[in-house]
Amino acid sequence: MAGRFWKPSTNVVESSLGFSTKVLGRTGMLYIANGRSLHLYSEVAGTIDAIAIWRDSIKRWDPPHDGETIGTEERERIIGNIQWAFEATNKKLDVI
Secondary structure (H helix, E strand, C coil): CCCCEECCCCCEEEECCCEEEEECCCEEEEEEECCEEEEEEEEECCCCCEEEECHHHCCECCCCCCCCECCHHHHHHHHHHHHHHHHHCCCEEEEC
């Protein structure tokens, strides 16, 4: 499935497939998909064009969807989407 990516503002990448990522400064990232949002832990990884995210910080959606846990398959899809967005904008993502 092909998707298009664009940067509507600084640190934000949106996809034609219905998800977006936003780097929230030196630590933290916001992922939005299908009307749900997820804050996950991230850090600048050496350069401004490289970010590290922690797989274990992807556990559940933000309120009001916080009753929905994120299973292994969904976690890997989220990581894949973030990776795809970063690659499309020539940035590096490290998953820890």
